[in-house]
Amino acid sequence: MRRFHWQTFRHWRRRRPFWGATLLLLSGVIILWIPAHLYEISLVPGNAVFAGFFLGGMVLLMGILAYAMPRLSTLLGIIGMFSAILSIMGALGGFLIGTILGIIGGALCIAWRPQWSESDAPIAHHEAAADKEPSAATD
């Protein structure tokens, strides 16, 4: 039973930029830690800490979306990495640790290439079709 769960998890992990998304998620949590500790001040709109909340939230969101929408991993990686770097202003980039994790996580998401297969066709036959967008076949 445990082995079955492990295999299901491995299968799920293979189909998305798992490590990139996990690092982005971790980075988002670390970046949010600073504005969360300055919440008294940060709730004032237009404040620099408010920007820290926004950017940290963006990194966290990109991590979650990279799990759910692996097709968009390149775009999500770029936005996640950009937000993590900009969070230096407003959240100190989670004492820089969050920013560095965000850069690595974002780069892993950008560089992840999915392997496509038509749902009713054998997988091995289409393994060579990596890096291709979903196709529309004509009859």
Add this chain to the structure above:
Amino acid sequence: MEMATKSVIVGGHTAKKPLLIALLGGFLFLGTLLSIFGLTGVAYALPLGGVGEFTVQFDKLNGQGFKMYGGMAESGETKQTPVFVNEIKNANIQGLKISKDFEALGLRVVIESSGTVSIDGLVQKATQINGNISFGNLTMKENYVGDVQDPIQKAAQEFTQGADSITIDNGNLKTVYLFQQKVSLPGMKVYFEKLK
């Protein structure tokens, strides 16, 4: 007749070349941003707290939009310490020196700035304030807090002090928390001293 086939992701791999380009681009952008801050000496939303009590010393402080009220804050020894909360909208400080003693290590960390430090949005929680202080348009007010339940809110609202301008000479403040929305530290120097 046109028939669309549904493509599904069956796996994936990390391409090395885009990974290297993305990593390089990311760190380059970070380096550029940090060097801009380094050149101008400007930092945004800089908090300093949770390390226990530290000392802030300066020769002269000129500030506008001063507000002071009571509050509670964490310090190294106790979870809740009664403090003065000082808020200053804009401040210029000459001869700033921030130091923190780490007795267990026998070390003192000192942050010093040789130029005039300018700060926007300063929030500081102090347990002790020493110095020659002068105010412009000082207002001291006691407010009714009988219907306020929260003791921290009560302390913050009961007595407030405000002034349009404040000048402190030879200031020495025992601080537990410091936050600056924007600070420029020209000629900043960080060094360690041995405790005697």
